[in-house]
Amino acid sequence: MKSTIRILAPAIAGLTLMGNSHAQVSTSSLTLYGIVDSAIQYVKFDRPISPTLQAASGNLQASRLGFRGTEDLGGGYKANFQLEMGFNTYTGVAGGNTLWNRGSTVGLSSPYGSVDLGNMYLPIYWVFLGSDVATYGLANPSAIMSLEHTVTLGKSGTGGFYPNAIRYRTPDLNGFSSEIGYSFGSENAGFQSEAGRNEGLNLQYKRGPLWVGYGVNHYRYYANGTTNDASSQITHVVSGSYDFGSFVLGGNYLYTKRTDSTNFFASAEMVNAKVPFGPGDIDIGVARRIENGGARAMAYNVGYVYFLSKRTQLYGYAAYIQNNGQSTQGFGLLGSAYAVVQPGFKPWAVTGGLRTSF
Incomplete structure (x- = not known):
């Protein structure tokens, strides 16, 4: 449920003492929305670290507040805005110490x-997310192996927000839609002026229970602090999902490559898959990643979301990385601190929590 405030703003035009006046009425809306998600997790992060019991925020979905x-x-034209901040429900601290860190x-x-x-x-993010039939959190091994953290892949476009950006979205055309986006990056005026620049697009098609999408992103960076020759990372994602009625199935394939000397x-x-069962859903998934140098990883998860109401759920999950x-x-x-x-080593995690939305 979202709290929506409707504001009627009369615009009085041509008001005269002769009473020959009329009013043009424009309609505005302001929607306040959010998610509050708190959990307890028990995780074996790394070989030298004992299993750890922790309070955790956003293990089903990231806690957020938005407008x-x-x-x-x-004439069919509208002005729009959106402001969204993520926060830790246990500490109240905004993610990244940035106010509108979610857009x-x-x-x-x-x-x-x-x-x-x-x-x-x-644009590529929405294609990546569309194949996640559960939620973008511990529930999905593609999130665990999202290829978004800087230690491994940098900002490939599958996750993370991009500042100084502009995008164009087409209207729906018989189920087809597309989006083009560009980020000016760090906007360095001189040396390493291309740092953080991105451009990308997606193509999506939805008809009935079927959804498919393709996305590509081109990210530019510098291999070190002395070079002025920009390197690139190009990422492609193909995704799809289908609602069979008795269950929903989703999947994706992602490939990314850098042009610097590391190759x-x-x-x-x-x-x-998401399978309705009783008053909730069973969520299961498996993912695999292959890197150059022979690195291979598999991830597995299974969980259950119990619906107390349309807005509030209890959940529990277990996940394992091989x-x-x-x-x-x-x-x-x-x-x-444990992305690497x-x-x-084969880390594992179990979590249980409560999520509500408004």
């Missing part, structure tokens, strides 16, 4: 599509 507003400009945009929409400017996800590349694939002798994948989303583990 979304629209003003009808007439801040303003834009215009029309029958021909929409244009937004600000801090936002780039880094990686691929990953994921399959997950690294080979060259792989160092850890639970970076559960503990940022000792080669060959």
